[in-house]
Structure formats: C-alpha cells, structure tokens
Amino acid sequence: MSEPRKRLFPIVTADVALFTLADYRLRVLLIRRANNPTPGGWALPGTVLKPDLDRNVDDAALRALASKTRVVLPHLEQVTTSSGPDRDPRGWSVSVLYYALLPSDQVQAVAGDKTEAIEWCDPERPGHRLTFDHAKLLARALATLQDKVERGALPLHLLPAKFTLTDLQRACEAILGRELDKGAFRRKIADQPTLVLVPGEYVRGPQRPAQLYRAAADFSF
C-alpha cells in the first residue's frame, strides 16, 4: 500500500451509485478511471469537491454525474459518509456517498466522457474489482435503497413518466431481489396518493390492456 501523505486537511469527495433498470434488472453504473490515482481501475463515478465551484457536496455529486456520464438532475439521496487515512492513496479522505435513480427510458442518454469507459453492471456481482473502498460503498448504497423499498417507498424515479402497476411491481422486485405476491402488492399500493391514474391511457398486454399511472406532482421517494 502506498504511504498516505500527511495533510492538514482531508480530501473530500462525492461518490455516486447511479442505479437504473434494464429489462427489469437493477443495474449500477461503473466507470473505468482514466486518471490518477488509480488509472484503469473500476469505480463509482465521483469527484473531488471543489470549494470554488460547488455550493455544497450534493452539487459536487451532480457535477460528477454530469461530467462523467452526461446525467443531469437525477433523484439524488445521501447514503453515508466514509473516511480514513487508507481508503484513498492520495491521503486522508472523506467520501460522501449518494445513490441516484435514473428512469429506465433514459439509459440511452448516458455516455462516458472521452477518456473513461462506462458499464452498467449487476450491483450484487459487478464483474469488476472496484478500486478504493468502492465495493463497500456500492454494497452500502444498495442496502440503503433496498431498505427504503422494503419499508414501503415506491421507486418511481426508476420508471418512465407513465407506467403500469406491473412495471412498478417489477421495479420493486428488481431492487429487493425477490418476487412479490401480486395480490399483496396491489393491496399495499392501493391507498398510495403518490400513484395517479392517467385517464384513458393503457398499454396493450398479452391479456387485457393495462392501465397507465404517473407519479403525483408532490411525490417524494
């Protein structure tokens, strides 16, 4: 391990686990870093905080996403803050970790910058060894998202603007990693004022047409 440099002030970074759905499977965006201190290493998108540019750390997280993936204005939520002398070879560091949710129909808009490759990966088995302590951060972000959905929050930020209740159930199942009983799920969401029926709009299904819904204007995840 490289010797951490002594510094009076720690490095502060914002790191983001950006989740979306691809064919109703949960995916997280990983980046193959072009830059020091770990060129070639796979990581969550992130950036060092710039006090002259960023109004706060949330801003730094949005800047990291915009510059490294072209994603602007996703749903962003703080997960935890990790810190210590050994987690970044540049020295004593503090990472503020976020998860962000991207609607499944916006995945095509995501592109890496010229120097860094990107890949949508299974968050449970990303298929790459992650640099820094990002494997731990990713696991923590996933657990926080799962906990929230387990407690009844509806992950509408992963769905297109209009969706069926089956789409919603599949999104919950993709996050939780297990199937849900359709009857129990429908009963649970029946009273949710955050789900608004779109009158007269349906999608054709294998059987009968399925009603479309949207999120209420004041929906918060």
Added chain:
Amino acid sequence: MSEPRKRLFPIVTADVALFTLADYRLRVLLIRRANNPTPGGWALPGTVLKPDLDRNVDDAALRALASKTRVVLPHLEQVTTSSGPDRDPRGWSVSVLYYALLPSDQVQAVAGDKTEAIEWCDPERPGHRLTFDHAKLLARALATLQDKVERGALPLHLLPAKFTLTDLQRACEAILGRELDKGAFRRKIADQPTLVLVPGEYVRGPQRPAQLYRAAADFSF
C-alpha cells in the same frame, strides 16, 4: 455575514447531538463555546477533524464528546453530512452530523471542560439561539431519532442497564412527543428478542412489583 476565506480544501467537522432522558423528558446537550470563531455562542459539541489524530470522522465525534463533556463510548449514529461556503465563518466546511444516546443514569457523569458551559435542553425548544447552522442540524438529528423509533426500534441506549417495560414506553413517548397506548405498545414489543427478562428482579411500584428487563447481548438500535 463574514466573507468566507478561499481555501483549496474544506474544513471537516464532526458534530454530535447527544440525547438523554431526564425525568422521562428528552434532553440534548448544548455547549456555550469558549473558542473562535463563535465564542459565547451555543452549539452542539463538535470538533474540527484532525487527520493526524483521528482514524475516521466517527473517531473525531467521539473525541469531541470525550473532551468537551467527558462522555466516552455512547451509542453513536451518523445522521447526515451538511456542507457549503456559508455555514461556518472559517470558510467552506463539511459537517458530519451524529446523534449519540446516553443512558439516563449516566447524566451526572457529564461535565463540561473548564472553559465551556454545558446545559441539557429541550431539543424542540432549546432556549438558546444556536450558532453556525446547528439549529437545523439539531432538528435533523431529532427527526432521524424519532423516525427510527416510529419504525419500531427500541431506544434501550437511553435507559439504565435494567429497566421496566413502563420505563421503555416512557422513553419512546419522550422521543416521539406523544403518549402511546399501553396495550398496543406491549403487544408490539412482546415478540422482540432484544428484550430479555431478568429472572427474579422487580422494582416496587404503586401497585404490584414491575418486572425488570435488560437488552439482549446482540441488541442493536
């Protein structure tokens, strides 16, 4: 407002809302600061992170509590991280906020250091104007604690090692700020493996003796 100094690296602080119970009322510890940048101002106990001393920000939070209040090893939990150029007159700053829970029978052990006054205050109406953005941080810490108890977590870290179920109900009521139905509360906690009956130990009550309980060894809040 003072002009924030330009810095390449932000100041990182750990700030702690230390809660306990006094006569079954929730109390938070406030400190009248002796030091710059806000001498005489009331605040949550906190400290600037010292990369040469602290293994991580949690360590800095414990160091702040130990040095300013003599409290060692409370239950400590991260709440959120706040940041920006204007929240601390010293310049761009990042505050990692924690809440800590102190058993009600250990309140007497808390003492300020020589230069700073301390006071246990009602977290909803602290009776002092708080410096920095600490009024906002305190409200956030309280809301997080309340949310956790609302979701069924038992605040055993606020109670002595042995307690009655009435003590536990009163602790929950003090946190939530409302009375709970005794029958519903007893049913809710009946299956909790974290509550262990202490055989043969009771406290005398106005009516019949009340059974004492303790936290299970693997209890986590």
